[in-house]
Amino acid sequence: MDMDRIDSRIERALAANARAEKIFVGLALTIVAFGVIAMVLAYRNVHPLVAAATALLQALLWYPVAGIRQLRRENSSLQAVRVLVASVPPDRAIDEITKLLALVRGETPAPPVSRRQRLAG
C-alpha cells in the first residue's frame, strides 16, 4: 500500500480544515465585534432593551463554535488514520476507520461486521 499517497491525502484534508477553522474564527470574532458595537450604541442611547437584544446576536456564535468543534473532531480522526494504517492489520484498520467515518458524519457507529457477513460479502 502506498503510504505516501495516504499521508499526502491526509495532509491536504488537514490543510483544508485549517483554512476552514481560520474562517470560523474570523466569523466568531466578527459576531463578537458586532455585539460589542451594538452594546456600545445601546449604552450611548440609554436603551436597555436594545442592549438585551445583543444577546440574540451573540447566540449566532453557536454556529462557528460548533463548526470549530466539528473540525477539531475531524482533525483528530485524520491523525489517528495514519497510526491505524501503519500499525494495525488492514481488516482491523477498516473497522476502526469505519467508526471514525461514522463519527465524522455524525452517525451512530454501524454495528461491527461479523465474520459470517465478511465471508458472505
Add this chain to the structure above:
Amino acid sequence: MKRPAEAALEATLRDLSRLAPTTAPRLALRRNGVRRSRRGRLVWLLALGAVLAALAVGAAYSVGLGGVGLIAAGILFAALVVLAMSRFGVYGETARPPSLFSFLLVAAWISLVFEAIVIITEPADAPHLVGIAVAFSVVVVVGLLIAAISWSRVRSLWHGCLFGRWDLS
C-alpha cells in the same frame, strides 16, 4: 457535498479494502443513515416555534396590538408551541431537519429581531405598519425562495469558501 475529512477517510478505506477484500467495504462506505437525533429535533422545534412566533408578532403588530410586551408574548407563544409539539410528538421521528427548516429558522429570527427593533424604537402611532408587514413578508418569502431555488448552490458556495479547492484523489 463531502467534507475533506470524510472524503479522505473514504479514499483510505477504499485503499485498504483492496488489501482485505473480504471485509465488505460497501458496508463501511455506505452511510448508515442513523444520525444523532437530538440536534435535529431541536432545530425542527426551534424553526417551527420561531416561524410561528414571528408570524404572531408581525400579525398582532399589524392589526394594532403593538407594544414592548408583544415580543415576550411572541417568544412565550413559541415556547408553548414547542412544548405542546414535543408533548404530543407532532414533529415526528425525523432525526435531521431538511435545510429548508434551518434556513426558515434564520429567516424567522431575522424577522423577529427586525420587528422587535421597530416596535421598541418607534412610537405606537408611527406610520410603519405597512413597512413592517412588507419587510416581514419579504424576509420570509425571499428566504423560502432562496431555500427552494438555490439553497444547495448557497451551501456549495459556502463549502467552497470554507475548504477552498481540495482534491484527495
